[in-house]
Amino acid sequence: MKKVLKYVLYDILRNRFVIAYTLLLLLISLAFFGFEVNPGKGVISLLNINLIVVPLVSIIFASTHFYNSYEFLELLASQPLSRKTIFFSQYLGVSISLLMAFLIGVGLPVLVYEGTITGFRLVLTGSILTLIFVSLAFLSAVITRDKAKGMGLALAIWFYFSVVYDGLVLSIFLNFSDYPMEKATVLFSLLNPIDLARILVLIKMDVSALMGITGAVFQSFFGSASGLAVSLTALIVWFISPVLVAFSKFNKKDL
Amino acid sequence: MINLKNILLLIITFSLLQFYALNVNARIIKVQKQSELLEALRNAKAGDKIWVYEGQYQVNNLLINKPIELIGKNLPIFDGLYKGEILTIKSDNVVVSGIQFQHVGVTSVIDWAAIKVIESRNVLIEKNKIIDCYFGIYLSASNNCTVDNNEVHGSPSNEQNTGNGIHFWKCDSLFVKNNFVEGQRDGLYFEFVTNTTVERNVSIRNIRYGLHFMFSHKNSYAYNTFDSNGAGVAVMYTKFVKMHHNIFKNNWGSAAYGILLKDITDSEIEYNIFDNNTMGALLEGCNRINIVQNEFKHNGVAMRIQANCEENTIVNNNFINNTFDIATNGNVVSNTLDSNYWDKYEGYDLDKNGIGDINYRPVSLFSTLIERMPQAMMLLRSFTATLLDKIEKVIPSFTPENLKDDRPLMLPFKIITSDYDPL
Numbered sequence: 001m002k003k004v005l006k007y008v009l010y011d012i013l014r015n016r017f018v019i020a021y022t023l024l025l026l027l028i029s030l031a032f033f034g035f036e037v038n039p040g041k042g043v044i045s046l047l048n049i050n051l052i053v054v055p056l057v058s059i060i061f062a063s064t065h066f067y068n069s070y071e072f073l074e075l076l077a078s079q080p081l082s083r084k085t086i087f088f089s090q091y092l093g094v095s096i097s098l099l100m101a102f103l104i105g106v107g108l109p110v111l112v113y114e115g116t117i118t119g120f121r122l123v124l125t126g127s128i129l130t131l132i133f134v135s136l137a138f139l140s141a142v143i144t145r146d147k148a149k150g151m152g153l154a155l156a157i158w159f160y161f162s163v164v165y166d167g168l169v170l171s172i173f174l175n176f177s178d179y180p181m182e183k184a185t186v187l188f189s190l191l192n193p194i195d196l197a198r199i200l201v202l203i204k205m206d207v208s209a210l211m212g213i214t215g216a217v218f219q220s221f222f223g224s225a226s227g228l229a230v231s232l233t234a235l236i237v238w239f240i241s242p243v244l245v246a247f248s249k250f251n252k253k254d255l
Numbered sequence: 256m257i258n259l260k261n262i263l264l265l266i267i268t269f270s271l272l273q274f275y276a277l278n279v280n281a282r283i284i285k286v287q288k289q290s291e292l293l294e295a296l297r298n299a300k301a302g303d304k305i306w307v308y309e310g311q312y313q314v315n316n317l318l319i320n321k322p323i324e325l326i327g328k329n330l331p332i333f334d335g336l337y338k339g340e341i342l343t344i345k346s347d348n349v350v351v352s353g354i355q356f357q358h359v360g361v362t363s364v365i366d367w368a369a370i371k372v373i374e375s376r377n378v379l380i381e382k383n384k385i386i387d388c389y390f391g392i393y394l395s396a397s398n399n400c401t402v403d404n405n406e407v408h409g410s411p412s413n414e415q416n417t418g419n420g421i422h423f424w425k426c427d428s429l430f431v432k433n434n435f436v437e438g439q440r441d442g443l444y445f446e447f448v449t450n451t452t453v454e455r456n457v458s459i460r461n462i463r464y465g466l467h468f469m470f471s472h473k474n475s476y477a478y479n480t481f482d483s484n485g486a487g488v489a490v491m492y493t494k495f496v497k498m499h500h501n502i503f504k505n506n507w508g509s510a511a512y513g514i515l516l517k518d519i520t521d522s523e524i525e526y527n528i529f530d531n532n533t534m535g536a537l538l539e540g541c542n543r544i545n546i547v548q549n550e551f552k553h554n555g556v557a558m559r560i561q562a563n564c565e566e567n568t569i570v571n572n573n574f575i576n577n578t579f580d581i582a583t584n585g586n587v588v589s590n591t592l593d594s595n596y597w598d599k600y601e602g603y604d605l606d607k608n609g610i611g612d613i614n615y616r617p618v619s620l621f622s623t624l625i626e627r628m629p630q631a632m633m634l635l636r637s638f639t640a641t642l643l644d645k646i647e648k649v650i651p652s653f654t655p656e657n658l659k660d661d662r663p664l665m666l667p668f669k670i671i672t673s674d675y676d677p678l
Contacts, residue, residue, distance in 0.1 A: 166639035
């Protein structure tokens with residue numbers, strides 16, 4: 001597995017996309033921290049990168065990579081290697097490279113400029129989001145054989161989690177505004193990793209706003225240690241379950 | 256027949272004698288024991304000085320009813336043993352200085368206080384330390400008094416069983432300065448107090464308000480710090496207030512405000528700092544207030560202006576790093592917003608005159624949305640919320656049309672801040 005993983009990583013590094021991504025993130029982070037007098041505001045701007053760019057790049061890159069190395073997969077499958085080795089070396093190769101890119105591109109500048117608990121949460125949630133969207137990409141790529149369809153599905157997943165879901169939640173709030181929805185908000189936020197990641201960072205950052213009546217439930221749930229444990233568990237479930245489903249599909253799949 | 260001249264002479268001689276007697280007979284009575292203290296207070300004549308030396312004095316309901324000076328040497332301790340009040344002053348020209356008062360009991364009938372001043376003038380209360388008392392310093396119907404450099408430390412239980420740190424009722428022309436109040440119900444409390452100067456006080460960790468005043472016209476509050484109070488600062492029903500160079504910070508909670516202004520009119524709020532509050536300032540029923548050169552930073556909502564406020568001017572303030580800059584509950588706004596610095600401003604300044612060329616709308620659609628659906632707080636800073644705000648900025652339909660700053664500044668003001676920050 002180590003050997004295969006090495007080839008996968010080598011392959012990813014050779015096409016230079018990940019290096020470009022790293023540099024892009026690094027430049028953006030440095031620019032945000034450099035332009036803003038207040039590092040707190042830099043974190044807010046980076047949060048947007050975290051919630052939109054990181055999932056998008058992760059899911060698109062992982063899908064593209066999976067389809068592009070399909071022939072390589074077939075070659076590997078013809079060797080005496082288990083499907084598990086093949087699948088997870090691909091998965092780990094992509095995740096590790098994207099994770100490194102994120103840690104260097106965002107993690108380092110945050111560490112330098114805003115080494116607070118907020119900064120730490122930003123990096124942590126960004127890393128988990130990377131993993132989640134790589135998992136989702138693998139799932140969608142395993143399900144669909146056709147590349148165009150698969151890429152479309154990947155984009156649709158990203159679009160759903162970053163835009164559509166919030167719109168749905170908003171319309172639910174509007175339609176059910178006569179009912180007590182405080183507890184439901186917690187459930188709604190657990191069902192979308194991007195929302196969850198955002199809230200985990202915001203709870204440390206906008207704590208004074210969330211302390212109002214409006215944020216009381218939020219504050220008591222996400223601010224508490226058990227709430228933090230639940231939300232981190234939810235995030236981990238969000239990245240492990242798709243990859244496990246993808247693997248079981250891949251295991252039975254007729255390449 | 257007694258002629259007028261003689262009468263005059265007699266009066267002058269008499270008054271001179273009085274004067275003479277007052278000054279020459281002004282003794283210094285030194286006190287080292289409890290019994291001596293009681294005796295000294297009983298026998299002291301107008302103008303006497305009582306020096307109380309270091310030690311424990313278990314006293315209740317002491318009364319000063321003549322103009323004397325009660326001066327502590329090396330902080331003697333007056334202990335009320337939770338039985339009642341400690342010191343009551345019912346005379347003009349009294350000085351109480353350098354004494355530690357402790358353990359005043361709690362009653363619901365009378366406001367027991369460590370030092371109570373009733374219907375007196377020119378009383379000076381300075382350098383005292385008050386620990387674990389129901390009310391700390393209590394002035395009632397007294398004028399021209401000074402409360403300077405005192406420390407009040409309370410041990411709060413709940414709002415009912417905790418009194419105010421420094422409490423003024425129906426007073427005029429006071430000086431309240433350099434005091435430190437902690438752990439009481441309201442740190443500084445003013446009701447029907449006029450023409451008073453309140454300067455350089457620190458009021459922290461009180462369970463209700465750091466500063467609370469009602470019907471207290473023409474007072475000025477400067478260089479005070481109000482920090483981490485249960486519900487911040489609340490001021491009500493008052494005209495002609497001047498508040499400048501104060502710091503309001505760290506007031507968190509669903510009903511906590513940096514400052515709550517209710518029915519305040521014709522007042523000035525300048526050079527203050529509102530830092531890290533759930534709500535920086537709440538204006539309700541306020542008219543003709545000038546809010547100039549204040550700094551609002553790291554607040555949940557920097558300023559909330561209810562629709563019943565009119566003709567307030569909000570000029571040259573800095574709004575930095577607040578989650579929401581301005582919130583309101585109506586569509587008609589008759590207040591002036593001009594030349595403020597908003598860190599969320601995204602406009603440009605082509606002619607480089609330091610003023611943004613397009614206006615800024617500080618009320619975001621999302622904050623309006625939260626007014627109606629508090630749960631929507633879940634979407635704070637999400638892509639969807641940002642998108643909604645952007646759309647609203649281009650075509651305003653939900654947020655108040657005329658609440659805008661036509662000349663937003665490109666750079667923040669350098670605000671002259673209080674030089675005194677104990678924390």
